[in-house]
Amino acid sequence: MAGEKIKTLTNLGHESGVSAYASRHDKTVVIDRERDSEDVLWHELGHHIEFSNPHLLDRAKIFLKMKAADRATYFNNGGKGNPEYIVRTGMSNSYISDIYMSRGLDQRTGKIEPTKPSISGCLSTELFSIGLQLYKNPHYAVTSLLNDDGRFTLKSIELSLKNMAEDLMLLRLVPRLGS
Numbered sequence: 001m002a003g004e005k006i007k008t009l010t011n012l013g014h015e016s017g018v019s020a021y022a023s024r025h026d027k028t029v030v031i032d033r034e035r036d037s038e039d040v041l042w043h044e045l046g047h048h049i050e051f052s053n054p055h056l057l058d059r060a061k062i063f064l065k066m067k068a069a070d071r072a073t074y075f076n077n078g079g080k081g082n083p084e085y086i087v088r089t090g091m092s093n094s095y096i097s098d099i100y101m102s103r104g105l106d107q108r109t110g111k112i113e114p115t116k117p118s119i120s121g122c123l124s125t126e127l128f129s130i131g132l133q134l135y136k137n138p139h140y141a142v143t144s145l146l147n148d149d150g151r152f153t154l155k156s157i158e159l160s161l162k163n164m165a166e167d168l169m170l171l172r173l174v175p176r177l178g179s
């Protein structure tokens, strides 16, 4: 892999009383100043690595298809109006195979609804985020290894990080991590 960049990220927020998130639109990662530890920051960075590199999203889709075997099935882990779709894969934590769909006008209901779940059509995944988080969270890492989730994320991240080291430096992430 070559040429990975993090062009979707320009701001890092360290706020109080927030749920950590990554926003493609605002080019932001925000984590909670008091509650979130370093692994949460890496998780949210993982989202931008995927947002910025469509070929990595493609890899994630290939991996999810492989884990889902012959026929992908999904379940909704969110609410009715705000679904959160998960591909059934048998990985150690179902959150790993979470996929995010676009929203669009539903002709039948006239409401803006998320489109039906599909691996091919999803906009983003949790794979790179959780892959990165594994480095900083031994509990997740051990559970994932014991369950044989696959080496996809760790290997991909390692290669990507080498290419993105410069971007990470520019964002001054490295010195911040220890604080």
Ligand SMILES: [Zn+2]
Pocket (backbone or CB within 6 Å): 043, 047, 126, 129
């Ligand atoms: Zn996430």
